[in-house]
Amino acid sequence: MKTLFAFIILLYVSGCISPKNDSDYTLLHDKGAAKWIGDNKTQPEHDSLFYLDDPAPLFRKEFTLSKELKSAKLLITAAGYYRASVNGHRVGRNMLDPAWTDYSKRIYYSEYDITDLLDSEKNCIGVTLGNGFYNPLPMRMWGSRNLRETLNTGRPVFIGKMVLEYQDGKIEEISTDNAWKFTEGPLLKNNVYLGEVYDAREEPTGWDKPGFDDSSWNNAVYAEGPGGKLQKAFFPPIQVTKRISPVKIYEPKEQVYMVDMGVNFAGVFKIKLEGKPGDSIVFRFGERIYPDGTLNPMTTVCGQIKKEGIGGPGAPAVAWQTDTYIMGDQKEVWYQPEFTFHTFRYMEITGLKKQPDPEDIEGLALNTNVAENNHFSSSSQLLNDIQNATRRTFLSNLISVQSDCPAREKFGYGGDLNATSEAFIYNFDMQSFYRKTIYDWVDAINDSTFTDTAPSVGIEYCGLSWESAFLITQYYLYLYYNDVELIKEMYEFNKKWMQKVARLHPEGWVDSGLGDHESLVPVPVELTGTSHYLWCARIMKKFAAFMHDRDGEKQYDQLAEKIKLKLKEEFWDKPVTKEINRQTLFATLLYYDIVPKEETAMAVDSLLHAIEQAPSGHFTTGIFGTKYILEALSKYVSPEKTFQVVNSREYPGWGFMINNDATTLWETWKESDNVYSNCHPMFGSISEWFYRWLGGIQPDPGYPGFEKFLLTPTVPENLENVSSSYVSPHGKIVSNWKKSGKMVQYEIEIPRGTTASVHLEKESSQKIELKKPDDAKFNPAQLEGLSSGRFELQEGRYLITIGER
Incomplete structure (x- = not known):
């Protein structure tokens, strides 16, 4: 029987799992001239020797333009990092390029327009190589984990070519080969964790300009390269x-x-x-x-x-x-x-x-450099500080992978992804970045165990709640961007992955791995892990329906019902006798609709009681429970109640962090000055709540990509105004409101070709007035449900006022 690994290889060979840029792939290899080149240094024989000076190599190539130039492009990548210059000028704005991947599976290259950097005759291109994650130090993180034992590693190498198009239509290519020259440069050490040592005394002045004497330099050496398929980067680069x-x-x-x-x-x-x-x-x-x-x-x-x-x-x-x-x-x-x-x-x-x-x-x-066109702010300085700290934390953890912390680990953990991917999407355009993330997971997944990170660094501790991020993120790409092509591309792989989960958890019960990380009260993995398995089964039912796979749809529906029943029997029907965070418990049951409808009120009461018993009446939940409790409390009790918890500076909470001088989110509710990261995204699910409940912008699962969506803004008692906007695939959605005396004024914008189901808070004694300033023919009297505050609006800009009659 084929293993999942064999299946992955089959997909690679057939080209099923790769970005759609075959023409660009051909461009880099159309004549087969570009070769991987490097400095041919041997790696140290002993770990201790890796910490000695190892100067980053400098490569150069002079060339002459034979005719009048029309355009020039540089296509380049490396295993490790590179910096390219032409005639002494940096090429492009990219930093830490290329993006981190499993270099044995795939490597992304960048394309630059260098026309304006070239002189009419003599020119020179220079390239400096850095180690990146391809040539890490053998540090034993936590005393044991050596990245050199788990990553595909080697000496930094690069490949590339310049494509020169002349005015007469002639094309000339200058590719990497052993005619390039190299020497050791002034960058004596470089490491993504420890930093770098630069000795300016070793700088060869003018080395990347034409006319430099490189007679003492060596010829570049051909290298095998790391083995991954070369693909043009389809996602934004890292930049300042x-x-x-x-x-x-x-x-x-x-x-x-x-x-x-x-x-x-x-x-x-x-x-x-x-x-x-x-x-x-x-x-x-x-x-x-x-x-x-x-x-x-x-x-x-x-x-x-x-x-x-x-x-x-x-x-x-x-x-x-x-x-x-x-x-x-x-x-x-x-x-x-x-x-x-x-x-x-x-x-x-x-x-x-x-x-x-x-x-x-x-x-x-x-x-x-993801697009930052979405916006949330309010009249509350505290909420604004929390939002700004969250966005700063998110961006700090987007260095080609979505990391858990950008200093001490820098790894792309799936748990943080499952907890915050919706919050990231509400703040930034994440579509292409998350597509890259999916491919990272495809490259990381093996047949027999769950991996925690992509690219994989060998950690296999956290279990299904971490690896399932690759499937759950696919769903959010579908929900928010209507990315149906990804469903088609990944469907067979996803089915094989579900078979793997069934082998590892044959009873549908997840009993190994990490639970609600950093919950202030213990949470068993059986609750959170099995809930993620339930969510995966439900997602696969949706995907099977989209793919017209009726047998699959039935299979995943039955699996979901089986898992739901197990969760209900274990965590709802039985009395709670073991120590468990009851906030996470009841929030999870409500979030995933595990409690029977007729018993929902009991679960809600239990959740409220758990909150009341907590310090300051605040949340004590961890990485997943925080996302769940924000949603469950708002949906089943009221957003007002959630706001009372969020809008506080007491411990534990986001306001407590801000009150203690935090400008990024902490890894723990408790303050840490030694062990825990102070720039950790997992509690950033609060920003999702800002958009979903204060701004009220929510996708409709029945209409992925915001063809139809919900607008349900909340007006808390102690908040004067909210400004929120989200750029959907159809255009910008705007949901602003402000109080004016006893009235609330709303400003709403709905993109062309979409419909918004609007739900506004309104007492029976209040009147509602609606205007469409840009449409003189608009008649609000024709809107069904307007007097109740529940109605539908088509594209356009609207001004709505709700106040006393």
């Missing part, structure tokens, strides 16, 4: 998306300078430096400071390596984030790290002779 100015610079100790960027974020920095040749300037980074104002780097330490011997031979005793710049002949330079990224609010600088000026330092926020 925001420049952040320091809010404060101070000196807690003599010649130790602290730079406070004001907010926590992921990225790098740019700084103007002055010094003498050989001066070493060291930068360290952290999310927090100690009471005496010195740096606290401990929440960002790689893999909890915090004492001698934990990280393995050669590893630092404390694996904190750090960069070093060694001055060369230039007395004044601008420095910006290239092949690493940090998470920090505070930057410590040592080695400078005087305190730097604020205008000489910039924080450079890095993230996959």
Whole structure:
């Protein structure tokens, strides 16, 4: 019988699971001239030797234009990272390119227009290679996990070509081959976790410009490459998306300078430096400071390596984030790290002779440059601070994968994806990014165990609630973007995956893995894991119906009913005798409609009682329970009740984080200055609630892609206004409201070709007035249900007022 692994290979061979860009794939290989090239260095024989200097190689190629140029393109990628320049000018804005993948399965390349960078005759292209996740250090994260033992690794290599089109129509290609020259460069060390060491004394001035003497350089060496299929990137690249100015610079100790960027974020920095040749300037980074104002780097330490011997031979005793710049002949330079990224609010600088000026330092926020056209804000500064912290956290965790934290792990965990993918979609255009994520999971999944991350780093601890993210995310791509092509492309693979789950959990009961991570009260995996299995069965029923697979539809319906019955029998019919977070328990049962309708009121009462018994009457839920309780409490009790919990600065809660100077979300409700990340997305499901319930913008599962949708804005007692908008596949949806005396005024915009089912809060004693300012012929009297506050609207802009008669 074929294994899932064999099935995956079959799909690769047939081209079933890959982005649709075959023409671009041919473009890179049409003459077969482009070859993988590298420096042919051998890897160290012992782990400790990986920590010695290993200069990043520089590659160059001079060429001459033979005729008048019409256009020029550069197609390039690497295993690891690359930086390309033409005639001394950086090519494009991409950073940390290419995106992280399993390089043995697929590698994405970028295409740049370099026409304006070329001179009329002599030219030079230069390429610097970085290690990225292809050549990681053998650090033993948590004392045991060595990425070199689980990732496909090797010496950094690259492949590419320039396509020159002349005015007379002639095409010339300049591809990577062994005629390129290379040497060791000034970047002595580079690692995505520990940072980099740059020695400006080793810079070969003008090396990437024509006329440079490279006679002492070596010829590039052909390399096999990592083996993955080359595909053109179809998703946004990582770029600098925001420049952040320091809010404060101070000196807690003599010649130790602290730079406070004001907010926590992921990225790098740019700084103007002055010094003498050989001066070493060291930068360290952290999310927090100690009471005496010195740096606290401990929440960002790689893999909890915090004492001698934990990280393995050669590893630092404390694996904190750090960069070093060694001055060369230039007395004044601008420095910006290239092949690493940090998470920090505070930057410590040592080695400078005087305190730097604020205008000489910039924080450079890095993230996959997803469109940020959606918006939520309100009259509450607290809610706005929570929303801003959530968005900042989300973007910081979009460095080609959706990570759990962008400092100490940087891995694409599926649990965080299941908890927050809808919140991400409400804030950003995630369609192409999540398609890339699906392919990462396809490459990561094996036949016999559940993997926790994509790309896979070998962690197999958390179980179905993590790996199921690849299927659940497909559903959200369908629901929010009507991505039916992905359903067609993945359907056979999804069926095989469900067969795997059935083999691992033959009774339909998930009894292994991680439960409601970071819940303040324990939650068994049997509840959350089995609920995710139920959700997967329901999704597959929908997908089978779309694919006209009647047998599959019946099969998945029966499976869903079987799992639902098991959950009901175990967690509803039986009395609760073991310690369990009752908030997560009853929220999960309500969220997944496991409780019989006639008994729903009992479940709601139990949920309310569980909230009342908690500290401050707040949520104590974890990674999944928080998403569930926000929805269940709003749907079955009232959004007003949810708002009362959210709009508080007491512990536990988002307001407590903000009140304790958080500018990104924490991994835990409790404050942590050592163990836990201070930039973790999983509690970001709150932003989904802002859009769904305060703005009221909700997709209709019967009409994927917002062809028809719900508008159910909530007007809490202690909130004066809300402004929200969401860009759907049909256009922008706007849902704004504000109070004016005893009236509430709504402004609604509905895109062309869509219908909104509007539900507005209205007492029987109140009147409702509706206007369509851009349509003089519009007659609101024709709207069925207007007087009740429940009616449908077609495309257009509307002004609605509800107030006393």
